[in-house]
Amino acid sequence: MTGSAQAIPQATSRRGLDWDVMWERYGISAVLVVVWAIAALTLPNFASRDNLLNVLRQSSFVGVAAVGMTVAIIAGTFDLSVGSTLGLAAWVAVAVAARWGVLAAMLAGVATGTVVGSINGLLVSRVRIPAFITTLGMLFIVRGFHYVITNGDSARFNGKSFIWLGNGTIAGLPVPFWIFLLCAALAAAVLAYTSFGRYVYAVGSNSEAALVAGVPLRRITALVFVVIGAFTGLAGVLIGARLYSAAPGLEPGFELNVIATVVLGGTRLAGGRGSMLGTVAAASLFVTLTNILNLAHADPFMQKVAVGLVLLVALSIEGIRQRLAERLARS
Amino acid sequence: MTFGTTESKRLSMSRVLRSAQSYTVGLAVLAVGLVLTLLTNRFLRIDNVLNVLTNASVVAIVGLGMTLAIASGNFDLSVGSTAAFAGCVSMSLVPALGVPLAIVAGLVAGALVGLVNGLIMTELRVPAFITTLGMMSVVRGLALIYTGGRDIYLYGQTEYKVLSGGHLLGIPMPVLLALALAALLSSVLAQTRFGRHILAVGSNLPSARRSGVRTSQVLWGIFAIVGAAAALSGMIISAQVLTANGRLATGLELNAIAVVVVGGTALTGGKASLSGTLLGAVLVAMINNGLNLLNVPIFYQDLTVGLLLLVALALQVERGWNPLTQLRRTQ
Numbered sequence: 074m075t076g077s078a079q080a081i082p083q084a085t086s087r088r089g090l091d092w093d094v095m096w097e098r099y100g101i102s103a104v105l106v107v108v109w110a111i112a113a114l115t116l117p118n119f120a121s122r123d124n125l126l127n128v129l130r131q132s133s134f135v136g137v138a139a140v141g142m143t144v145a146i147i148a149g150t151f152d153l154s155v156g157s158t159l160g161l162a163a164w165v166a167v168a169v170a171a172r173w174g175v176l177a178a179m180l181a182g183v184a185t186g187t188v189v190g191s192i193n194g195l196l197v198s199r200v201r202i203p204a205f206i207t208t209l210g211m212l213f214i215v216r217g218f219h220y221v222i223t224n225g226d227s228a229r230f231n232g233k234s235f236i237w238l239g240n241g242t243i244a245g246l247p248v249p250f251w252i253f254l255l256c257a258a259l260a261a262a263v264l265a266y267t268s269f270g271r272y273v274y275a276v277g278s279n280s281e282a283a284l285v286a287g288v289p290l291r292r293i294t295a296l297v298f299v300v301i302g303a304f305t306g307l308a309g310v311l312i313g314a315r316l317y318s319a320a321p322g323l324e325p326g327f328e329l330n331v332i333a334t335v336v337l338g339g340t341r342l343a344g345g346r347g348s349m350l351g352t353v354a355a356a357s358l359f360v361t362l363t364n365i366l367n368l369a370h371a372d373p374f375m376q377k378v379a380v381g382l383v384l385l386v387a388l389s390i391e392g393i394r395q396r397l398a399e400r401l402a403r404s
Numbered sequence: 405m406t407f408g409t410t411e412s413k414r415l416s417m418s419r420v421l422r423s424a425q426s427y428t429v430g431l432a433v434l435a436v437g438l439v440l441t442l443l444t445n446r447f448l449r450i451d452n453v454l455n456v457l458t459n460a461s462v463v464a465i466v467g468l469g470m471t472l473a474i475a476s477g478n479f480d481l482s483v484g485s486t487a488a489f490a491g492c493v494s495m496s497l498v499p500a501l502g503v504p505l506a507i508v509a510g511l512v513a514g515a516l517v518g519l520v521n522g523l524i525m526t527e528l529r530v531p532a533f534i535t536t537l538g539m540m541s542v543v544r545g546l547a548l549i550y551t552g553g554r555d556i557y558l559y560g561q562t563e564y565k566v567l568s569g570g571h572l573l574g575i576p577m578p579v580l581l582a583l584a585l586a587a588l589l590s591s592v593l594a595q596t597r598f599g600r601h602i603l604a605v606g607s608n609l610p611s612a613r614r615s616g617v618r619t620s621q622v623l624w625g626i627f628a629i630v631g632a633a634a635a636l637s638g639m640i641i642s643a644q645v646l647t648a649n650g651r652l653a654t655g656l657e658l659n660a661i662a663v664v665v666v667g668g669t670a671l672t673g674g675k676a677s678l679s680g681t682l683l684g685a686v687l688v689a690m691i692n693n694g695l696n697l698l699n700v701p702i703f704y705q706d707l708t709v710g711l712l713l714l715v716a717l718a719l720q721v722e723r724g725w726n727p728l729t730q731l732r733r734t735q
Contacts, residue, residue: 388528
């Protein structure tokens with residue numbers, strides 16, 4: 074591999090700023106700032122400290138898993154099993170915290186995710202089952218396994234330090250949000266500065282070319298699933314600590330929320346391009362949106378409509394712009 | 405029946421394998437049936453068999469529509485929401501329009517959702533995955549708003565039950581509907597230009613476009629059919645309990661994709677096995693029924709569906725096929 078120049082698009086081109094790339098990279102962050110500004114000016118309670126902390130805290134759970142999913146989607150694949158993995162990891166974390174403390178709970182939760190991720194990785198890279206099917210199968214298997222071992226019962230633990238992990242603050246910001254930021258920064262650094270990161274972009278842009286160029290395709294693929302498993306496990310720990318209980322079937326549809334977050338953040342579903350900054354902004358934007366609708370006393374079901382519309386509108390912009398450009402070129 | 409577009413000598417081997425896949429599902433159905441007949445004394449009773457087939461039909465009807473979507477190289481993640489929306493719309497209109505027109509209204513509602521999916525994909529150039537993911541959320545929200553989150557009951561209007569409880573020559577209506585839909589879609593694929601265009605779009609979109617296929621119209625047609633099929637399933641489910649609500653058919657999309665894939669339709673597009681989808685749905689329904697008859701806790705059903713998916717796919721993976729290019733090919 075020769076550097077990452079081609080894998081990471083440059084923000085400037087011969088004709089100055091490339092608006093496409095700028096939008097892809099910073100669009101959602103800009104939208105988030107504008108939405109926050111408007112909400113702060115129009116909704117009296119939005120800018121209160123408690124409300125903002127709540128928004129940041131709530132964005133962290135999907136966010137941590139979305140950090141892993143960003144890596145997977147940049148590599149041109151994705152993982153549908155994250156919802157089931159999250160539930161299992163949360164349960165493991167709560168159960169372990171009750172006996173061996175918070176640190177052990179974190180390790181156990183992350184380990185749970187890593188194990189599921191390794192199985193996904195092996196099935197995709199060695200048995201060569203397509204990622205969509207592998208992770209769809211694992212969605213059912215992990216959820217089934219979780220129900221079988223727990224018999225459908227939930228785990229509960231309300232130890233002080235465990236609750237703090239999900240609900241406390243450090244230097245004024247929620248603990249889960251700190252962890253989310255750390256994860257995002259770590260993943261961004263790994264993507265930008267390590268050979269693994271460059272390989273991820275290479276595999277996602279053109280896996281056949283990457284293979285020819287000597288990228289260890291199978292190992293990278295397997296590792297990508299381990300990475301997303303580990304992050305999902307951590308998200309599970311945080312949500313377990315937030316609720317200080319975990320039941321099977323926690324957060325149905327979580328996988329699709331996570332994918333929606335990553336895609337809204339500007340990461341291309343086709344692979345090869347994406348940014349962690351966008352994922353962080355998108356996670357906050359989704360939560361902000363629900364929060365605003367709540368504060369405005371909107372029909373709670375409106376939230377689902379709004380979340381879907383935001384995704385569709387954000388993802389349409391590129392297509393609409395393309396069509397306009399084509400029409401201009403024709404006339 | 406398995407339909408494919410490319411008919412060259414070089415591919416004859418994979419054609420053999422493909423038809424072998426269709427036999428594999430059939431053999432699996434027979435094998436599981438035999439095992440269940442030996443293990444339980446209730447499996448082969450006529451009411452139980454009809455029950456299994458009825459359960460299979462509800463998923464199979466969506467699955468048949470989904471088969472077309474997958475054959476065209478796309479997915480539809482919005483079918484669960486569409487089923488709920490159409491079920492609610494249809495049932496709420498029964499008092500005003502009467503049963504036949506209400507059923508037509510439900511089908512129209514489903515087809516319209518599908519058409520919107522298609523329009524978003526072709527006019528705004530949003531990938532099918534994102535389009536239907538967004539619409540999954542939007543339509544679910546609309547169904548919940550339409551019903552106000554409450555149940556719609558039909559007091560005394562038991563004619564609606566014809567969809568789920570009707571019989572013809574002893575065969576339950578859902579089974580008849582699934583078979584009729586399979587026959588209809590088979591002849592569409594085999595005998596109409598639209599059918600050939602579906603497979604052409606799925607095997608190679610750019611060359612289909614260059615050879616004059618109106619790819620946009622083809623996609624609108626496909627997604628309208630998927631929407632109508634989802635609506636039919638949704639109405640059958642609501643007819644079974646004479647109740648509809650916005651939470652109906654949650655998670656149906658992944659179950660539908662699972663039976664299509666177990667049935668042997670490749671995710672890469674260009675091929676459709678409608679009979680495989682029917683058999684896939686029967687296989688899953690049989691296994692779930694068998695587990696019930698054997699008093700295995702219901703939790704194990706997820707496990708077996710997941711394992712079935714992985715085993716089915718592990719058997720049909722083509723050699724030299726790179727799983728990482730799978731996502732890109734489907735877009």
